[in-house]
Amino acid sequence: MQATLAVLCPFTPRLSPHVDVVQRWSLHWATRHGLLDRPGARAAFARARFANLMARTYPDAGVGDLQLATAWLISVFALDDRLERAGDPAATRRLVDEVLALLVEDPSEPPKGHLRALGEVWRRTGPRVSPAWRERFAGHVRDYLEATVWEAGNRAANRPPPVAEYRTMRFRTAAIDMFFDLIEPMHGVELPAAVFADHDFAAMRRSAGMITAIFNDLVSWPKEEAAGDHHNIVLALRHERGLPVEAAVRVAVAEHDTLVGDFVAARERFAAGALAADPAVTAVAGDFVHWVRGNVDWSMESGRYTPSDDTPAGHPSGGAIAIPAQRRPVD
Template sequence: MHEMTQRGQLSAPAVLCPFTPRISPHADSVQRWSLHWATRHGLLDRPGARATFARARFANLMCRAHPDAGEPELRLATAWLISIFVLDDLLERALVRDPEPARAAVTEVVRLLRDRQPEPVFGTALGRPLAGALGEVWKRTEPRVSPQWRERFVGHVADYLAGTLWEAGNRAADRPPLLDEYRRMRHHSAATDMFFDLIEPMHGFELPTGLLDDPDFATARRTAGTIIGIFNDLISWPKEAAIGDHHNIVFSFQREHRLHLAEAVSAAVAEHDACVLEFQVARDRLETRWWSDPTCATGIGDLVHWIRGNVDWSMESGRYTPAEIPAPRSAGD
């Protein structure tokens, strides 16, 4: 059980999280590198952006999600995370009032990843700093992966982008999503599938087709993503309430079931904990059939690290403190 935790004004309700915390010994080094990398790409040009970035400690999330990965791999994962944060910010705030640039940005991202050689106009919707950052991380990732992995990953990126456009459309129309709709689309907008794919190049392997097709593996990935998304909703709802954002499972429970806020939080905690139990059952079943394969043990192990690491990073990061300026979301936010 992850007990009630407070860091300054930040608190999180007690949730089931029976996994051991871990973090890479490279965390501080990767954090320093990430600040230089984001600065070099022009991603921190807004006033106060560098200080906000440093407090967020994005590198710690990747170092908790992949505690056994090497430092070059952790740098790559962190660069992906930063790029997606900035892209998410662009889609959520800068383009929400005009859907055409948002759709153009999504088209550019998918074209970059699928076609590899973007047209000269690439970067018009994204802006050159973000286009350059995404181009670099993809160029560093491609030599590590097969065409099959690339197609799977790009599909998950496209799903994530579709989810963010759905959210942007709702915000533009001030439309609260229904609970089941929110659950379904949150799985995409959380971007967990694409970050779970990155577990493989982080460790220099690709998961066997039999494991990818295993229903228990699909359940483990789905529930891990849901766990991360719900936990982030549980600690981010005060900030979202302050800016009038309807996209939070707490608010969906509150509206649809006519609950008081405390009851809606409890309902979200119960759904989170049920997913943790479902994840554990799927993981235990996989152990009986796949644990002799070291790629499976590592792949499932990093799902566990993602679940626990997201909790610990959320509490140590400046991302969710009420005084923090609203920022783009993480893999599970």
């Protein structure tokens, strides 16, 4: 199967001028924390280009801030991989509880082993933000981690999640809320609770997160299918509706594009409202745009979602559907 489908992404790409500096730094940082010790890990890390994602989604951040954001991204991806390897739900639950304890405790000794990297970025982030921000962020990390326990239970039971349930949980498994929280320290601001209660701001944040998650699924389904993992909107649609994979991809693309339309409409309403006069709020809202666009560009340049080399010829994942970086750029 060789097909090309375009997604709606009407936003201008941005890229921080610090990307190369941060990429070199990130390799040393990940090495120092023992995250690249497995065979092939260094090559896979170089292909993933994690610094590029942060440089595209926080394009106005300084070098130090981008390094912190990239360290968070690397730590979360490393944790996500470890959670997938944990296998049974009980082992996943134990690892999740270790991480949650790390976020609520202030140990006198730095964490060892697999929690060392997370412990460092958490300690580096704390002084930049208020207790209220830390509580909000920790809650979003908790949402993500609890969702991984849900995934582990599904894998253990070989249970494909229903589409509606999957959509609800996908926002959490994407860990997007915590990276949206990081927008604030990237700009040296902190938003009051009233901003998050604003209907249009909340709609922008929610739709931007789901756009990011669904696009991730569109580029990663071949890898997940090859691994026998049901957690992908394309695979959930195929299973529940009995669709050929090409049709399931098209349904998922339509869902993605509808969400982009919702995001654009919420953004226009926000721009006409009182909150748009606040530079801190507009800076944060601007990075929602950068996340939507930056995730597309990074996904196209990263090797993170390439199917494994041993995928059998003729297997559906052997002909991944290519998704161009944009359609109808108007902004």
